[in-house]
Amino acid sequence: MGNDSAETGLDRFGLLTRMATFIALAGIVASLVVLPVIGGIGLATRNSANAFSELPSDLTQVPLPQQNTIVDSNGDILAVLFAQNRIEVPLEEISPIMQQAIIAIEDQRFLSHAGVDFRGTLRATISTGAGGQVQGGSTITQQYVKQILLTAATTKEEQEAATARSINRKIREARYAIALENKLSKKEILEGYLNIAYFGAGSYGVEIASRRYFSKHANELTLSQAATLAGLVQNPSRYDPTQYPDRATARRDLVLQAMVNTGYITQAAADEAQAVPIATDLDAAELPNGCTTSVAPYFCDYVLTVLKNDSVFGETPEDRARLLEIGGLTIKTTLDRKAQDSSQTAVEAKIPFDDPSGKAASITMIRPGTGEITAMAQNRKWGRSGIGYTTVNYGAPVSANGTVGFQAGSTFKAFTIAAAFKQGWDPFKVINSPAKKKFENFIECGTGEKFAPYEVRNSTSSGAFDMLSGAAYSVNTYFVGLEEQIGLCDPAEIAKAAGVQQGNGQDFEKFPCFTLGCFDVTTLDMAEGMATFAAHGMHCNPIAINQITDRYGNELDVPSADCKRTIDLQVADSTAAVLAGVIEGPVQGRTGQAMNLGRPAAGKTGTTDSSAAVWFVGFTPDMAAAVWVGDPRGGQKYPMKGVTINGRYYSQVFGSTMPGPIWRDSLIGALEGTPKTPWNLNTLSGVNPGGFGNKITATKNRCAGLEGKELIKCVSESQAKKYAAEIASGAMIIDPLTGKAIPNPNAPVTQPPTEPPTEPTTP
Structure with missing residues (x-):
């Protein structure tokens, strides 16, 4: 036998x-x-x-x-x-x-x-x-x-x-x-x-x-x-x-x-x-349980928080826990391995996980029009103790094992731009923007009460700026002046419509400092907001899970991106065009100049008081991303000033100094080998990607229907009359390529080579 x-x-x-x-x-x-x-x-x-x-x-x-x-x-x-x-x-x-x-x-x-x-x-x-x-x-x-x-x-x-x-x-x-x-x-x-x-x-x-x-x-x-x-x-x-x-x-x-x-x-x-x-x-092997050894541990942990907290997986916490306990699930996520790997490489190249400075970097990517989170990386290793180890996701809100966020700085100027377009603001209108100014005409949204005087300053001399140059140089007094004229209601409402809220889950207060980013946000929220502009005003809830099948091959319900229009198409596209000018526009010395991807791209730098936090946010037609760099111990106590990072000393870190290159390198890697999708924007009159470039279409003025040289001549005549005083003083000139009045680059105004920090950032 x-x-x-x-x-x-x-x-x-x-x-x-x-x-x-x-x-x-x-x-x-x-x-x-x-x-x-x-x-x-x-x-x-x-x-x-x-x-x-x-x-x-x-x-x-x-x-x-x-x-x-x-x-x-x-x-x-x-x-x-x-x-x-x-x-x-x-x-x-x-x-x-x-x-x-x-x-x-x-x-x-x-x-x-x-x-x-x-x-x-x-x-x-x-x-x-x-x-x-x-x-x-x-x-x-x-x-x-x-x-x-x-x-x-x-x-x-x-x-x-x-x-x-x-x-x-x-x-x-x-x-x-x-x-x-x-x-x-x-x-x-x-x-x-x-x-x-x-x-x-x-x-x-x-x-x-x-x-x-x-x-x-x-x-x-x-x-x-x-x-x-x-x-x-x-x-x-x-x-x-x-x-x-x-x-x-x-x-x-x-x-x-x-x-x-x-x-x-x-x-x-x-x-x-x-x-x-x-x-x-014996050939014993450790069989890890959970996200600890994952190539994307913080994204993995975010997926777990969704599974444990979203009611689509069960009415009660006990029901959701039982689903995971019984198991047998195959959870297909939205993570793009190429995007994740390039993001992880970029953050660690700038700031090693165990850098003595203790500084941290976080990036989140979202695919516009889908809500799909394609990457979520930070320069930390998963763990509860040791230098460079943490289980906190710096890119996620408190509700997802994250933080209350970090001050957004000048990235919020994007929402002020959109609010201005919503109200029909002329982007070529010049606002005198001195190095320091006290604003005394802010009115509370909804009450009509007047705010106390609000003083703002730049690290620049005085000058005249329109929306393009104001965004390209991130001029504080320009944007606070613009916000004073359009009011405090719309900028905060636009941010909410784009999907952005505070890291603690609350809506924004409508304070004069809003446009300077005095509120704490996460890279997940800011990537969501940028994705809304990239998708022509279509907002999608960020999603991390595309499909779940059980042990029998049955598909389970998953959270929906629930994509819908929340911002007017022309408003969103015109905002995208201005932000494109920050990277690829005609203004010399623009803060996003070094972030050129070799393909259509738009973005905005962000630097807070004393560089407590620095940002770069932006998008291409195919991908949106937000990068934060700062100190999780507290930016006010440990600012990005007078600091040595990765062996290099920085007297002050700006949004264009470190977050920008991380954003650039991450997106170049994520989009490598993909078509260079062109802008397809339906903008308001005269607003075009790349800084109102030379393909102007005028639809709502007397130059409508003209093309080429005739259009440029018509526009230049109109602009010469509108900005006669500024042109006479030498503050502005007529751009021969577009016919538009633009700030005179040779005027005796020293423009900043990098973005000035916003000051102050408290109401």
Whole structure:
């Protein structure tokens, strides 16, 4: 019989099951009648007999907890998470030698009994009644029943009942075991048992155990390895081969001898397997659980917060936790591996994770028109302690294991631009913008009350700026002056419409400092806002999950991006055109000049008081991104001034100094090999990407319908009249390419080579 397999015995079982069931059941009942005469166990066994007859025989089988797998947009694994690390496999994918080993050591009469081994159960019952200790004797079927009951237990009482060391538990298991043998084949029972059994070291089921101890699949096990695993189920911690090799060796050899005794193997085969040192057999592998070792740990953690908090996955926190606990889910995310890798490389190139400065950088990318988060990176490693380690996601809000955010600085000027376009503001209108100015005409939104005087200054001399040059140089007094004229209501409302809110989840207060970014935001929110402009005013909720399938291949509902228009198309596109001028426009010395991607792009720098936080936000037609650089310990206490980062000293860090290059390098890598999508903007009259370039279309003035030189001549005549005083003073000139009046680059005004910090940023 040495060459017989377990399957041969399984196939012979056939029609004898029902007869054996009857005999076994009769034996159990008989034993319960006889046992009362033994010692003092009469009352207990009479109660057990009553319990046996009253127990239901139908055992409810619940799905076994399994791994959940998180994958990127291409299906590559990002992380595995589980309550019980298990991968169910069919019996055909479990080595026959493993099947034989478990039968030999756990239940040698498995192929012939009907769920209960009468001799073993009787011996265990008598021993328990006399000595108070539950003895062995459980068949594989009974052990399977016990594990099913324990898995199905949802209350403390049910868990205690499933593990109680009592005769009643044995009787309960026997009743269910007999019923289960009538319902399932021996193959199905053995398959279920090998998938539910615990093998130690966090390994549930034989497939994970094979990977954990031997780095191979369950169908690849050798005789020695199969015997080692079979020996574990009795006491996994005691016989752990990685911790106690001598004990594990002795237990393995016992299993091998049992296999000889049952005829599964020859003595020679056993001797050969026993000669293999446990250390030689082992190839132990750590099987990580969660986001710790993921290539994108902070994005992975964000996905988990969505799964735990979004009601689409269950009405209550308990429902959502149960979904993850049962597992078996394949969670396909929106992560673009190329975008993620380029972002991670860019942030770490500028600021190493363990840089002595303690400064941090965070970037989030979103694909416009979809809401898909394609990258979420920061210059930190996942961990709770040590320099450069954190479990806080600097790019996410508090509700997603993040922060309250960081002051946005001049990036908020983008919303003031959009608000001005909403009100029909002429982008070529010049505002005198001195180096320092006190604004005394701000009115509270909704109340009509007047604000106290608000003083703002630049790091520039006085000058006349229009919207293009004001944005290109990030002139504080220009934008506060613009905000004073258009009012405080619309800029904050535009930001909200774009999807931006404070990191604490609250809406913005409507203060004069709004346009200078005095509120705390996250890179996730700012990327969302930029994506709205890139998508022509269509706002999409940021999403991290595209699809979830359960263990049966069924698709589950996932959060929707719910894309809809929230900003007028021409307003959004005109804003995009102005922001494009920051990067690729005609103004020399513009703050975004070094962020050119070699493809259409728009952006805005941001620098707060004393460089407490510095930003760069922007987009192409295909991707939006936001970058923050600062100090998570507090920007006011640890500003980006007089600091050495990555071995280089900075007297002051601006938005164009560090966040801008991170943004640029990240997007270049993310978009490498993709078409250079051109702008397709439907702007207001005369507003064009790249700084109102030379393809002007005039639709709402007397120059409408003209083209080429005639259009330029018409526009120049109109502009010459409109800005006669400024042209006469030398502050402005007529651009020969467009006919527009623009600030005179040769005027005696020193423009900043980098963006000036906003001051102040508190109301």
